[in-house]
Amino acid sequence: MRGQVTRDDTIRASVERWLRASIEDAERRGLPELKPLLEGLAQATVALRAADWNDTVPEPPEPAAT
Amino acid sequence: MTITGLTIAELSNRLASRQVSSSDVTEACLERIAADSGRLNAFITVLADEARADARRADIEIASGGYRGPLHGVPISLKDLIDLAGAPTTAGSRVLEGHVAVADATVAARLREAGAVFLGKCNLHEFAFGTTSEDSAFGPVRNPWDSTRFAGGSSGGSAAAVVAGMGFASIGTDTGGSVRIPAAVCGCVGLKPTSGELPCDGIIPLSRTLDHVGPLARSVADASLLYRAMAGDRNPRGLPSSRVPSGSLRLGLLKPYFLDVLDGDVEKAFGLALERLAGAGVTISERAVRHASDIATVYLHLQLPEASAYHARRLDADPDLYTAPVRQRLEMGRYVLAEDYVRARGGADALRREVDAALEDVDALVLPTVPITAQPIGSTTLTFGGQAYPVRALMLRLTQLFNITGHPAISLPCSRSGGSLPVGLQLAGHRGRTPDLLALAAAVEEAMGRRE
Numbered sequence: 001m002r003g004q005v006t007r008d009d010t011i012r013a014s015v016e017r018w019l020r021a022s023i024e025d026a027e028r029r030g031l032p033e034l035k036p037l038l039e040g041l042a043q044a045t046v047a048l049r050a051a052d053w054n055d056t057v058p059e060p061p062e063p064a065a066t
Numbered sequence: 067m068t069i070t071g072l073t074i075a076e077l078s079n080r081l082a083s084r085q086v087s088s089s090d091v092t093e094a095c096l097e098r099i100a101a102d103s104g105r106l107n108a109f110i111t112v113l114a115d116e117a118r119a120d121a122r123r124a125d126i127e128i129a130s131g132g133y134r135g136p137l138h139g140v141p142i143s144l145k146d147l148i149d150l151a152g153a154p155t156t157a158g159s160r161v162l163e164g165h166v167a168v169a170d171a172t173v174a175a176r177l178r179e180a181g182a183v184f185l186g187k188c189n190l191h192e193f194a195f196g197t198t199s200e201d202s203a204f205g206p207v208r209n210p211w212d213s214t215r216f217a218g219g220s221s222g223g224s225a226a227a228v229v230a231g232m233g234f235a236s237i238g239t240d241t242g243g244s245v246r247i248p249a250a251v252c253g254c255v256g257l258k259p260t261s262g263e264l265p266c267d268g269i270i271p272l273s274r275t276l277d278h279v280g281p282l283a284r285s286v287a288d289a290s291l292l293y294r295a296m297a298g299d300r301n302p303r304g305l306p307s308s309r310v311p312s313g314s315l316r317l318g319l320l321k322p323y324f325l326d327v328l329d330g331d332v333e334k335a336f337g338l339a340l341e342r343l344a345g346a347g348v349t350i351s352e353r354a355v356r357h358a359s360d361i362a363t364v365y366l367h368l369q370l371p372e373a374s375a376y377h378a379r380r381l382d383a384d385p386d387l388y389t390a391p392v393r394q395r396l397e398m399g400r401y402v403l404a405e406d407y408v409r410a411r412g413g414a415d416a417l418r419r420e421v422d423a424a425l426e427d428v429d430a431l432v433l434p435t436v437p438i439t440a441q442p443i444g445s446t447t448l449t450f451g452g453q454a455y456p457v458r459a460l461m462l463r464l465t466q467l468f469n470i471t472g473h474p475a476i477s478l479p480c481s482r483s484g485g486s487l488p489v490g491l492q493l494a495g496h497r498g499r500t501p502d503l504l505a506l507a508a509a510v511e512e513a514m515g516r517r518e
Contacts, residue, residue, distance in 0.1 A: 018401075018403065022401040025401075026397070026401075031394075031397055033390075033394060034394060034397055034398060034401075037394060037395070037398045038398060038401060041366065041370075041398060041401070041402070044362065044363040044366050044367070045363075045367070045406055047360060047363045048360070048363045048364070048367055048406055048409050048410060048413065049406070049409060051357070051360055051363075051409070051412075051413060051416075053357070053412050053413055053415070053416040054409055054412060055412070
């Protein structure tokens with residue numbers, strides 16, 4: 001149901017997907033030592049995407065209450 | 067005071083009036099370099115023969131009435147990622163082994179034109195990608211006040227050289243604080259001009275939108291001389307003739323975030339400096355930057371991918387030639403998404419507007435340069451209020467904002483009590499008004515009490 005997933009949840013989920021893919025890629029390239037660095041970067045990326053200066057496509061209007 | 071401890075302003079009067087020769091002064095600097103190289107590791111390449119030849123040429127020109135100005139015959143050094151024709155540029159890395167510059171960087175050419183004598187190329191954090199000057203293929207730079215501690219970075223060799231009398235000034239680069247940070251932890255003046263004012267061609271980039279070139283010197287007047295010469299002024303003068311009275315200065319003290327994490331020595335020295343300024347009639351009022359807690363986030367998402375893009379080819383071809391920490395940070399930058407880079411550009415715009423607003427009705431912003439003093443070499447984290455902070459993040463915490471926004475900023479040494487390590491006071495001025503910042507900094511320097 002819409003309204004239960006917040007904007008922050010969406011951001012966290014997208015960054016989590018990016019982080020998993022990045023760690024997998026780093027391991028495949030023989031760079032497992034990047035994992036803690038990427039985890040730190042992921043925290044910063046969450047903050048970056050949540051910042052109020054970002055221009056974004058407007059959310060669709062909430063359905064009228066019945 | 068020995069001759070190698072003079073300011074450029076003091077030395078140039080003696081050179082112009084032929085009380086001393088450039089050859090003698092250059093020899094004295096070369097002796098200091100030879101004596102302290104093992105202890106500080108400040109230089110990668112010493113250009114002794116070339117410096118002696120340049121000094122002899124300067125002496126002949128001065129004797130024959132061809133005095134060029136206050137940098138004529140003055141021995142200085144360059145951070146070893148600034149090209150000097152015929153000399154190796156190593157960037158502190160094995161990656162550039164065998165690379166010899168074919169031409170001077172523009173700033174080096176302008177200094178040469180002003181008559182400066184180049185003593186050599188200074189050690190640095192590899193490719194300027196670090197804040198301590200520990201990760202260099204040529205070994206760590208050591209702090210002149212305590213050689214078990216780091217010199218700050220990335221222009222660590224430059225700062226150590228200036229403080230230890232191995233030349234009268236040095237030219238460094240500053241991408242997140244790399245001139246101001248080592249100036250603060252070694253105890254000299256370091257200037258980052260307004261973004262784009264000084265040309266960076268002939269200088270190995272770290273991050274093209276954040277890179278600046280700037281001087282490290284023993285006084286604000288000396289920093290001003292070097293800045294003007296690098297800006298293309300053929301007859302640079304130290305400071306404007308009209309002195310700024312400290313009683314007319316208005317400073318904005320950056321508060322939330324900027325003073326939240328400070329070690330005791332920095333807090334004490336910075337507090338004393340503010341007291342002295344207030345005592346000299348300086349008006350100090352509090353200012354804020356609304357997105358201050360996002361500064362590091364914005365910086366990371368700009369700096370990492372820009373650095374990675376420059377290094378991508380060598381990173382693929384010769385990854386093992388990089389030191390491990392620098393290689394890891396370069397590799398990390400390859401995972402930053404383009405959309406996040408664009409968001410960070412938006413953040414930079416927001417921060418620029420906020421710093422402009424904080425500067426309204428004041429002449430400059432004031433804050434410490436680095437929240438900690440020089441730490442033992444090898445330190446990785448420090449704890450404040452029960453929270454662990456990476457040393458790298460602490461070193462960048464108070465300087466990187468002005469690389470993002472482009473405002474000019476300068477670090478001055480605070481007065482020190484016996485045995486304490488140096489602490490820097492930072493002033494940030496209005497964009498495009500670096501000369502005004504320098505004039506103001508000279509007044510602040512005088513009000514705080516000049517060199518010890």
